[in-house]
Amino acid sequence: MKYGFGVDLGGTTVKIAYFDTDGNMLDKWEIPTNTTNNGENILPDIAASIQSYISANNIDRNTLIGIGIGVPGPVSTRGVVNKCINLGWGVFNIEVELSKLTGMPVQAGNDANVAALGESWKGGGQGCENVVMATLGTGVGGGIIIEGKALAGVHGAGGEIGHMVLNRDETDTCGCGKRGCVEQYCSATGVVRIAKQFLAKSDAPSCLRSMENLTCKDVFDAGNAKDALALEILEQVYAYLGEFLANVCNVINPEVVVLGGGVSKAGQCLLDGAKKYFDQYVFHAAKDVRFALATLGNDAGAYGAFKLILDN
Amino acid sequence: MKYGFGVDLGGTTVKIAYFDTDGNMLDKWEIPTNTTNNGENILPDIAASIQSYISANNIDRNTLIGIGIGVPGPVSTRGVVNKCINLGWGVFNIEVELSKLTGMPVQAGNDANVAALGESWKGGGQGCENVVMATLGTGVGGGIIIEGKALAGVHGAGGEIGHMVLNRDETDTCGCGKRGCVEQYCSATGVVRIAKQFLAKSDAPSCLRSMENLTCKDVFDAGNAKDALALEILEQVYAYLGEFLANVCNVINPEVVVLGGGVSKAGQCLLDGAKKYFDQYVFHAAKDVRFALATLGNDAGAYGAFKLILDN
Numbered sequence: 001m002k003y004g005f006g007v008d009l010g011g012t013t014v015k016i017a018y019f020d021t022d023g024n025m026l027d028k029w030e031i032p033t034n035t036t037n038n039g040e041n042i043l044p045d046i047a048a049s050i051q052s053y054i055s056a057n058n059i060d061r062n063t064l065i066g067i068g069i070g071v072p073g074p075v076s077t078r079g080v081v082n083k084c085i086n087l088g089w090g091v092f093n094i095e096v097e098l099s100k101l102t103g104m105p106v107q108a109g110n111d112a113n114v115a116a117l118g119e120s121w122k123g124g125g126q127g128c129e130n131v132v133m134a135t136l137g138t139g140v141g142g143g144i145i146i147e148g149k150a151l152a153g154v155h156g157a158g159g160e161i162g163h164m165v166l167n168r169d170e171t172d173t174c175g176c177g178k179r180g181c182v183e184q185y186c187s188a189t190g191v192v193r194i195a196k197q198f199l200a201k202s203d204a205p206s207c208l209r210s211m212e213n214l215t216c217k218d219v220f221d222a223g224n225a226k227d228a229l230a231l232e233i234l235e236q237v238y239a240y241l242g243e244f245l246a247n248v249c250n251v252i253n254p255e256v257v258v259l260g261g262g263v264s265k266a267g268q269c270l271l272d273g274a275k276k277y278f279d280q281y282v283f284h285a286a287k288d289v290r291f292a293l294a295t296l297g298n299d300a301g302a303y304g305a306f307k308l309i310l311d312n
Numbered sequence: 313m314k315y316g317f318g319v320d321l322g323g324t325t326v327k328i329a330y331f332d333t334d335g336n337m338l339d340k341w342e343i344p345t346n347t348t349n350n351g352e353n354i355l356p357d358i359a360a361s362i363q364s365y366i367s368a369n370n371i372d373r374n375t376l377i378g379i380g381i382g383v384p385g386p387v388s389t390r391g392v393v394n395k396c397i398n399l400g401w402g403v404f405n406i407e408v409e410l411s412k413l414t415g416m417p418v419q420a421g422n423d424a425n426v427a428a429l430g431e432s433w434k435g436g437g438q439g440c441e442n443v444v445m446a447t448l449g450t451g452v453g454g455g456i457i458i459e460g461k462a463l464a465g466v467h468g469a470g471g472e473i474g475h476m477v478l479n480r481d482e483t484d485t486c487g488c489g490k491r492g493c494v495e496q497y498c499s500a501t502g503v504v505r506i507a508k509q510f511l512a513k514s515d516a517p518s519c520l521r522s523m524e525n526l527t528c529k530d531v532f533d534a535g536n537a538k539d540a541l542a543l544e545i546l547e548q549v550y551a552y553l554g555e556f557l558a559n560v561c562n563v564i565n566p567e568v569v570v571l572g573g574g575v576s577k578a579g580q581c582l583l584d585g586a587k588k589y590f591d592q593y594v595f596h597a598a599k600d601v602r603f604a605l606a607t608l609g610n611d612a613g614a615y616g617a618f619k620l621i622l623d624n
């Protein structure tokens with residue numbers, strides 16, 4: 001049996017996991033992400049952590065196939081990172097650099113794409129080669145898997161489905177500077193934004209009115225408790241989500257759509273709600289798509305990262 | 313030097329071309345598509361035509377690499393056609409059948425995807441491995457090329473970008489049965505539809521008012537002659553086109569967008585008009601995209617079909 005490492009590099013912590021080539025996660029741990037001095041210590045810290053894990057566990061280096069890593073920014077298919085703003089990084093070849101520091105082959109990818117690869121391999125999309133994953137968190141991230149491989153795009157911006165335009169008449173500005181992006185409607189933040197708009201434009205009674213710091217979970221909880229206004233709000237969210245996912249599937253024609261991130265904790269009602277509108281908006285030839293929840297949580301990135309080096 | 317055939321199978325005619333492996337089209341001809349008896353003669357007719365071409369030109373069969381074919385319907389990655397309605401066909405493996413009839417390897421793909429492959433190889437997208445092609449004709453077809461390969465999708469419906477939803481408030485029905493599809497705004501038919509709406513909702517003078525059977529070309533001609541209402545109509549068309557293409561590029565992140573079909577005969581003004589709105593709607597990381605016109609016209613399908621077998 002051979003082994004390797006999957007690394008999920010985030011702005012605050014680095015998650016590192018040790019896998020066998022059957023895809024079993026044998027161990028995992030975290031180290032802090034040191035972003036001082038333009039993040040110059042990040043790769044040396046990762047290399048040192050992996051090195052000491054190898055030594056501490058008497059791992060034979062000949063059994064190691066290498067390291068896969070997901071990074072929070074665009075990565076070209078040749079391993080060049082292009083300004084990971086959260087890390088302070090400029091432009092350089094992360095595969096070459098981390099390989100120099102560890103003496104092992106390295107494969108890198110964008111974190112959202114890598115998480116999608118993880119979910120398609122061992123999570124909600126298991127067994128599928130063509131997967132659309134949407135991560136509905138504070139923002140909306142995405143990853144597209146085509147024939148088992150993440151769609152990186154020519155500048156590493158493939159699968160940035162959270163910034164498709166959903167409403168050209170929007171007056172609020174998205175974090176990206178545009179207006180009307182998917183992220184403004186289908187993220188946790190977006191759900192709260194829509195809820196506040198509904199609360200402001202009517203006098204309908206709702207348990208949501210008494211809540212001070214309204215959260216996305218509050219809206220779904222109120223919906224589960226049959227609060228009429230909350231159900232109306234969620235219907236609007238499902239309509240946006242269904243239309244958005246139909247448009248992605250009209251381009252990609254995947255087997256499965258996997259929903260992850262905080263909003264996906266709403267569970268089956270989110271899948272059913274989105275699917276109802278999806279069926280209305282999807283092109284007939286692409287309509288045969290399964291909707292599933294992500295199952296790997298915070299481990300998706302490490303699984304996908306290891307899959308990168310496994311497929312290399 | 314080796315040689316092969318590219319076949320573009322349409323509902324009325326079959327275009328067949330003979331290529332060398334450098335991609336030079338050495339000869340081309342057409343035969344009618346016989347759709348009687350559920351199209352049972354189509355493949356035998358193609359095989360006979362290729363056979364007689366080989367005999368008439370004393371071509372050594374050892375120099376032939378095979379046949380690529382584009383068909384007007386979904387084709388799975390394993391060569392199974394799934395109901396080409398225009399041809400009367402059901403479900404069968406076209407690669408296996410045509411190979412039996414010709415004794416040569418066969419690779420098949422959807423016609424729009426194959427035309428996109430042709431344009432990415434020898435046409436408007438030449439030199440690019442990541443291409444979005446939109447064919448703006450009577451309808452809107454599309455093809456997506458990723459790392460040199462057409463995105464087929466799991467049911468052969470990949471790249472059906474003409475049926476993305478562009479306007480959820482549309483009341484007219486698209487040919488596909490949905491409402492608000494790209495095809496209703498960005499096809500030649502769509503341009504005329506928008507023009508008629510503009511003419512009906514205002515009394516503004518326009519040379520278009522005197523035209524009996526208004527065509528897409530009339531609208532562009534009037535725009536070139538600085539007809540104010542025509543320019544307003546075209547601005548609306550460009551806005552729809554730019555938003556639609558931005559949404560595709562937010563998913564795919566290609567190097568180049570190639571526009572083909574009848575509408576693209578408008579030329580540079582179409583590229584410039586669409587690009588202006590594209591820049592407004594595209595995600596910043598995917599914004600670096602060249603817009604180009606298709607250059608292969610009706611030969612794109614044959615070029616792409618031959619490329620299928622060349623890459624096999």
